[in-house]
Amino acid sequence: xxxxxxxxxxxxxxxxxxxxxxxxxxxxxxxxxxxxxxxxxxxxxxxxxxxxxxxxxxxxxxxxxxxxxxxxxxxxxxxxxxxxxxxxxxxxxxxxxxxxxxxxxxxxxxxxxxxxxxxxxxxxxxxxxxxxxxxxxxxxxxxxxxxxxxxxxxxxxxxxxxxxxxxxxxxxxxxxxxxxxxxxxxxxxxxxxxxxxxxxxxxxxxxxxxxxxxxxxxxxxxxxxxxxxxxxxxxxxxxxxxxxxxxxxxxxxxxxxxxxxxxxxxxxxxxxxxxxxxxxxxxxxxxxxxxxxxxxxxxxxxxxxxxxxxxxxxxxxxxxxxxxxxxxxxxxxx
Numbered sequence: 001x002x003x004x005x006x007x008x009x010x011x012x013x014x015x016x017x018x019x020x021x022x023x024x025x026x027x028x029x030x031x032x033x034x035x036x037x038x039x040x041x042x043x044x045x046x047x048x049x050x051x052x053x054x055x056x057x058x059x060x061x062x063x064x065x066x067x068x069x070x071x072x073x074x075x076x077x078x079x080x081x082x083x084x085x086x087x088x089x090x091x092x093x094x095x096x097x098x099x100x101x102x103x104x105x106x107x108x109x110x111x112x113x114x115x116x117x118x119x120x121x122x123x124x125x126x127x128x129x130x131x132x133x134x135x136x137x138x139x140x141x142x143x144x145x146x147x148x149x150x151x152x153x154x155x156x157x158x159x160x161x162x163x164x165x166x167x168x169x170x171x172x173x174x175x176x177x178x179x180x181x182x183x184x185x186x187x188x189x190x191x192x193x194x195x196x197x198x199x200x201x202x203x204x205x206x207x208x209x210x211x212x213x214x215x216x217x218x219x220x221x222x223x224x225x226x227x228x229x230x231x232x233x234x235x236x237x238x239x240x241x242x243x244x245x246x247x248x249x250x251x252x253x254x255x256x257x258x259x260x261x262x263x264x265x266x267x268x269x270x271x272x273x274x275x276x277x278x279x280x281x282x283x284x285x286x287x288x289x290x291x292x293x294x295x296x297x298x299x300x301x302x303x304x305x306x307x308x309x310x311x312x313x314x315x316x317x318x319x320x321x322x323x324x325x326x327x328x329x330x331x332x333x334x
Contacts, residue, residue: 018122018150022107025052026071032107032148034122040154042122047073049105049126049146052080054156054305062245062307064181064279068270076101078270079181079279081158081303083146086138086174088256088287089203094138097179103128105146114147114159115300121157123149130165140172141165155306162301164293173292177256177285178303180247185240187259187277192217194234195255200225201288219280222261228288230255236282242310249284250302256283 018036025031030046039057044050054062065079076082076097087098108127128144135141145161164172184190193216201207203224212227216237234255236245249255258281260268265276284303291299 018120020122020124029071032124034124034148034150036122036150036152036154038152038154040150042148042150042156044124044126044148045071045077046105046107046126047071048077048101048103049083049128049144050077050080050101051148051156051158052077056154056307061183062305064183064275066271066275068272068275070270073104074102075270078268081181082179083160084175084177084179084283084285085144085160085162086140086142086172086176088175088177088285091175091287097177098174099134099137100128100144101179103131103134108145111145111147114161118149120152121149123147140170141167142172153306155304157305158303160301161298162291162293163298164295166295169295171292171294173290175285175287175290176252176301177254177283177287178252178301179256179281179283180303180305181279181281182236182245184236184238184278184280187219187280189238189240190219190280191237191239192234192257192280192282193237194231195227195257198227198230200227217257219259222259222264224258224260225256226285226287227255227257229253234282236280237310239310244308244310245282246306246308247282247284248302248304248306251299252284252286252301252303253289254285254287256281256285256287258283 021033023031023033025045032044034042041055042051043053045052052065056062063080069078071077082101084097085100087094090096105126105128108125111125126146130141143163143165147159149157158178195212195217196215198212199209200212201209232249234247260276265271266273293299
C-alpha cells in the first residue's frame, strides 16, 4: 500500500486532503483509487494506464465497462478509457489501437512539472517507456507520462505527455485517442452536439469522407465516424437522465463517435449482446494528421470530462457552473 503523499505528491497535513490509494483490483491487478472530499471518485489500473471508473458525488458510475470485460493481460479492458497509442485502430502496421492499452505502467513518483493545476485535486502520475518487446514492433524509444486528476467538482482530467527519447536522431509519428466509453440510459435517448457541419470519415464506408448534415448526432444503427477539425468542446446529452457530459480537449483535433449496435455487439466476446444500448464512445483523438516528434520533443494531449445538468446546450453552461469553473481558464485545457 502506498500513501497518498508518495503517489500524488500531496503535502502531509494538507486539509482536507483528497485521497489517493494504491490497491488490488479485479484478478489482483494493481489499481489506484482517487477520491475527492465531496464524494466523487475514479479508478485507474496500472495495466493499460486505464481509467475504469469515474463516479459522481452520489456514487453513480459515469463510465461504461462491459460486464464481460476481461481483466487479464494481454487482453485490453473493454470499457472505461483505453489509451490508443502509438496507433489508432488499424491506421498502421501495429495491433488494433496500438500497445499502450495492454502494457503495465508504473507510478511515476518524481514526474517533471506538469502545466496542470493540482490544488484540491486527487491525482496520480503514471509512466510507460519502451521495452525491448515494443522496440521490435515499433522501433522508437519514448517516454509517455500520464496524469489522471479528479477535481473538486468531480471533473476528470487526463493529461498525456509523450516524448521522443530516440538516441539515434530519428523522428517518429503516431496517432492517438482517448477511447472513452460513457455510461448512458439508452442509446436512442442520446444526442451528441458540437460536431455539426463538420467533415468526417465513415469507417463503415471504407473511410469515405462526408459532411455532417444533422443539427446533432443521433443513433438509430451502428455508427463509427472520425470527425475532423473538431472544436475543443463537445456535448453528449442524455435526455432520460437529464444529464450532459461535456468533453473538453486540447491538442486533439479529431473526435471519434462509435456505437457497435446489435450485430457487432453479439460478435464481440467481451461485450454483452444488449450492452450497446447503455454506452456511447466519444473519443478525443489525433488521427487524420499524425503527430510527429523530433528527438527530445514532447507532445501534450488533454482531456477533461464533466457531467452537468441537461440545461446545458452547445456553447452555453449553467451560470453556476461557469462560476465554479472560473478558476480553470479555458486556455488551461487548450
